[in-house]
Amino acid sequence: MRFSVFSLLSLLPLAGLAQTAPTTGLAPLTVEKIMRDPAQWLGSSPTNVYWSEDGRRIYFNWNPEKARRDSLYAVAPGGGMPRKVSLREQRELPAATGAYNQNYTRKVYEKEGDIYLLELKSMKSRRVTNTAERETEPRFALQGQLVSYTRNGNLFTWDPATGETTQRTDFRRGTKPPGAQPTDKSEKFLKAQQLALFEVLQQREQDAKARERQQKALARLRPKAIYLGTKTVENLQLSPDGRFVTYTLVQEPASSKVAVVPSFVTTSGFTEDLSTRTKVGSAQTAYELGLYDIGRDTTFVLGYRDLQGLDEQPAYRKEYQLTAKAPQPADSSKTKKEKPATELRRVIPYGPFWSENGKHAFLVIRSTDNKDRWIVALDAPTQKIKLLDRQHDDAWINGPGIGYEAGAVGWLPDNQHIWFQSEETGYSHLYTMDVTSGQKKALTSGTFEIQNARLSRDKKTWYLTANKTAPGEQQAYRMPVQGGPLIQLTTRPGASEIFLSPDEKTLAVRYSYTNKPWELYVMPNKPGASMRQLTHSTTPEFESYAWRDPEVITIPTRDGQQVYARLYRPASPQAQGPAVVFVHGAGYLQNAHKWWSLYFREYMFHNLLADQGYTVLDIDYRGSAGYGRDVRTGIYRYMGGKDLTDQVDGAKLLTEKYGVSPQRIGIYGGSYGGFITLMAMFTQPEVFKAGAALRSVTDWAHYNHAYTDNILNEPYSDSLAYVRSSPIYYASGLKGALLMCHGMVDTNVHFQDIVRLTQRLIELKKENWELAVYPVEDHGFVEPSSWTDEYKRILKLFDTNLKPAATAPPAGQTSR
Numbered sequence: 001m002r003f004s005v006f007s008l009l010s011l012l013p014l015a016g017l018a019q020t021a022p023t024t025g026l027a028p029l030t031v032e033k034i035m036r037d038p039a040q041w042l043g044s045s046p047t048n049v050y051w052s053e054d055g056r057r058i059y060f061n062w063n064p065e066k067a068r069r070d071s072l073y074a075v076a077p078g079g080g081m082p083r084k085v086s087l088r089e090q091r092e093l094p095a096a097t098g099a100y101n102q103n104y105t106r107k108v109y110e111k112e113g114d115i116y117l118l119e120l121k122s123m124k125s126r127r128v129t130n131t132a133e134r135e136t137e138p139r140f141a142l143q144g145q146l147v148s149y150t151r152n153g154n155l156f157t158w159d160p161a162t163g164e165t166t167q168r169t170d171f172r173r174g175t176k177p178p179g180a181q182p183t184d185k186s187e188k189f190l191k192a193q194q195l196a197l198f199e200v201l202q203q204r205e206q207d208a209k210a211r212e213r214q215q216k217a218l219a220r221l222r223p224k225a226i227y228l229g230t231k232t233v234e235n236l237q238l239s240p241d242g243r244f245v246t247y248t249l250v251q252e253p254a255s256s257k258v259a260v261v262p263s264f265v266t267t268s269g270f271t272e273d274l275s276t277r278t279k280v281g282s283a284q285t286a287y288e289l290g291l292y293d294i295g296r297d298t299t300f301v302l303g304y305r306d307l308q309g310l311d312e313q314p315a316y317r318k319e320y321q322l323t324a325k326a327p328q329p330a331d332s333s334k335t336k337k338e339k340p341a342t343e344l345r346r347v348i349p350y351g352p353f354w355s356e357n358g359k360h361a362f363l364v365i366r367s368t369d370n371k372d373r374w375i376v377a378l379d380a381p382t383q384k385i386k387l388l389d390r391q392h393d394d395a396w397i398n399g400p401g402i403g404y405e406a407g408a409v410g411w412l413p414d415n416q417h418i419w420f421q422s423e424e425t426g427y428s429h430l431y432t433m434d435v436t437s438g439q440k441k442a443l444t445s446g447t448f449e450i451q452n453a454r455l456s457r458d459k460k461t462w463y464l465t466a467n468k469t470a471p472g473e474q475q476a477y478r479m480p481v482q483g484g485p486l487i488q489l490t491t492r493p494g495a496s497e498i499f500l501s502p503d504e505k506t507l508a509v510r511y512s513y514t515n516k517p518w519e520l521y522v523m524p525n526k527p528g529a530s531m532r533q534l535t536h537s538t539t540p541e542f543e544s545y546a547w548r549d550p551e552v553i554t555i556p557t558r559d560g561q562q563v564y565a566r567l568y569r570p571a572s573p574q575a576q577g578p579a580v581v582f583v584h585g586a587g588y589l590q591n592a593h594k595w596w597s598l599y600f601r602e603y604m605f606h607n608l609l610a611d612q613g614y615t616v617l618d619i620d621y622r623g624s625a626g627y628g629r630d631v632r633t634g635i636y637r638y639m640g641g642k643d644l645t646d647q648v649d650g651a652k653l654l655t656e657k658y659g660v661s662p663q664r665i666g667i668y669g670g671s672y673g674g675f676i677t678l679m680a681m682f683t684q685p686e687v688f689k690a691g692a693a694l695r696s697v698t699d700w701a702h703y704n705h706a707y708t709d710n711i712l713n714e715p716y717s718d719s720l721a722y723v724r725s726s727p728i729y730y731a732s733g734l735k736g737a738l739l740m741c742h743g744m745v746d747t748n749v750h751f752q753d754i755v756r757l758t759q760r761l762i763e764l765k766k767e768n769w770e771l772a773v774y775p776v777e778d779h780g781f782v783e784p785s786s787w788t789d790e791y792k793r794i795l796k797l798f799d800t801n802l803k804p805a806a807t808a809p810p811a812g813q814t815s816r
Contacts, residue, residue: 117147171233258277418433552564568606690801
């Protein structure tokens with residue numbers, strides 16, 4: 001997202017901008033105008049914000065010069081004009097990310113493949129490595145005494161006091177070479193005979209054994225050679241007491257067919273194939289947790305057989321179980337039938353996460369079907385685990401602070417309590433647990449979500465981002481470490497992202513509102529303190545139009561729920577006028593909110609549509625983010641179910657409350673929004689008269705595993721879910737006008753997807769559809785010419801099919 005032009009003017013007042021038309025006398029919006037390169041006419045919002053380690057500067061990426069890419073800028077928190085950071089200065093700066101020791105006096109970081117140690121008091125860096133190979137994953141080890149890092153899949157430590165580097169592991173690909181001693185009986189006999197006959201061989205054998213004893217003595221000073229076979233290792237850690245190295249063993253599947261996407265427009269002039277991804281249900285990578293006990297010179301692989309619920313099969317499988325019992329053999333009374341072995345689900349371990357004093361550790365373990373997340377205490381010496389918390393969901397585990405991996409977890413300063421987030425109540429909230437007693441405590445609660453949580457440096461205060469005031473707002477809060485009232489820090493309606501200064505007395509804030517792109521501010525770390533603006537990024541041309549502040553409404557649904565939506569209305573709505581329903585992409589994403597949208601091009605297009613008499617509805621349908629577990633999982637095993645009926649119920653509200661003609665409603669969206677558009681056009685032809693499906697999934701059996709398996713399970717184990725969720729099975733229902741647009745080098749939703757649907761429409765003898773292809777575009781379009789062509793076609797589709805014949809443009813022309 002890009003915007004530019006610097007000014008120290010304050011933001012215009014937000015009030016009074018709602019549902020307004022363009023400023024009188026200015027040129028109206030056109031598709032050509034709003035689909036231009038955003039850096040050239042909107043500007044470039046600040047991104048990637050971080051503080052200098054001494055708190056004297058705030059760094060961020062920005063592009064006020066309208067260049068082809070953003071550059072690094074710096075501004076003093078006290079104010080002044082941001083300045084571009086020179087390349088020479090950038091080379092001298094420490095990396096923005098890294099790891100700190102316990103008392104925040106040192107920072108270790110990677111830069112350009114080497115490791116550095118920064119002394120925060122003097123702001124001087126020491127170079128730890130200087131090699132042609134890349135070193136990564138720098139951490140402090142042995143409670144801050146050493147620096148650890150990885151190189152070529154092995155763990156090394158460096159001692160700041162002596163400058164000594166020690167290799168801690170010796171992982172090797174392949175299998176251990178066979179020993180020199182014969183194992184076959186005949187070979188043993190022959191060797192004994194040779195040694196008995198020849199003195200020179202006897203002497204050489206004695207010399208070889210002496211060298212072997214010497215090598216073994218030296219080997220005790222080096223790490224054990226661990227042969228991995230075809231596996232690799234990642235996430236190497238040295239335990240705080242230095243006794244264990246833990247690591248994750250990674251086994252790639254032996255064979256998984258990868259889809260190939262051909263690229264036709266290339267610099268070589270030849271078609272070039274892009275290797276992309278596997279499809280849902282393919283064999284997946286396997287993960288195990290390994291422990292190397294340095295003192296015992298022994299390795300272990302952690303087992304999970306005793307995990308509660310590991311043998312439970314997903315609830316959906318009951319639908320496929322046969323009710324009839326198999327016939328018993330005639331002599332069954334005499335034959336004892338063995339009980340079949342229970343199938344254990346596969347898991348992925350994350351961690352371990354060690355307490356600062358090194359006395360405790362825990363793991364996050366997730367089932368590969370993503371229906372369970374366990375948090376377990378780990379006793380490394382015995383390789384035993386103890387269950388601390390289990391979160392189960394018959395659909396799938398996710399939500400803010402939970403995600404698909406370890407999620408947001410950590411230790412409290414007492415080294416006895418861990419913290420984590422869970423959707424136990426239906427909303428993601430913050431919890432702590434005593435690893436000794438197992439006592440669990442909820443620090444936050446309510447019908448809202450904790451979207452981000454972090455502890456202050458002194459670990460006495462939580463800093464949280466939450467949508468407590470409204471689902472469509474994100475505000476910053478603080479709270480005592482043991483829980484208590486949430487103290488709201490930011491107050492402006494919209495969204496605020498905060499970045500604490502090193503002394504935590506000042507907040508850098510990235511803030512935006514519905515019709516105001518993101519800008520950088522600064523404020524004292526006090527509740528309700530005023531924010532002072534540090535950047536002004538939008539151009540005079542962008543500001544010359546009074547961008548609408550769409551109303552956020554709720555839609556009553558047929559199952560008694562309320563879903564949120566943005567509503568754009570014309571300045572003077574006509575009776576029985578046209579309407580367009582927009583469907584956001586990504587499935588789990590929020591767009592009916594009060595901050596600047598990721599869909600900024602669509603936001604501007606909706607303003608254009610409203611100027612031309614359309615009412616536009618942008619719905620956070622079931623499956624959207626920001627509303628808790630039940631909304632998130634509302635599409636489980638049936639995409640095109642509640643997420644589609646929410647669009648239909650929205651169309652009904654448009655006709656009943658906002659005077660829209662039921663014969664003049666269109667629908668469009670990209671990616672997941674394109675999928676819903678296809679389902680709407682195929683299964684709800686009486687509701688939607690025209691639709692534009694962009695880069696759409698047409699058959700979920702051809703999408704990726706990580707996303708699809710969570711919602712629809714695997715196609716060969718839950719075929720019912722795939723059939724009822726895939727538009728290609730419903731194509732015979734098409735009646736209205738359908739436009740399909742797709743990039744030919746889409747490595748996410750492959751071009752093959754839309755080609756298969758096209759062939760289906762041909763075989764069904766459907767005629768009221770068209771396909772526009774974009775030879776140089778991936779899933780997210782880049783070229784302004786592609787955006788312009790696509791949205792001119794969308795506008796023409798709606799003008800032709802939703803407006804009265806007298807007001808629609810002539811065939812072949814696009815409304816301006």
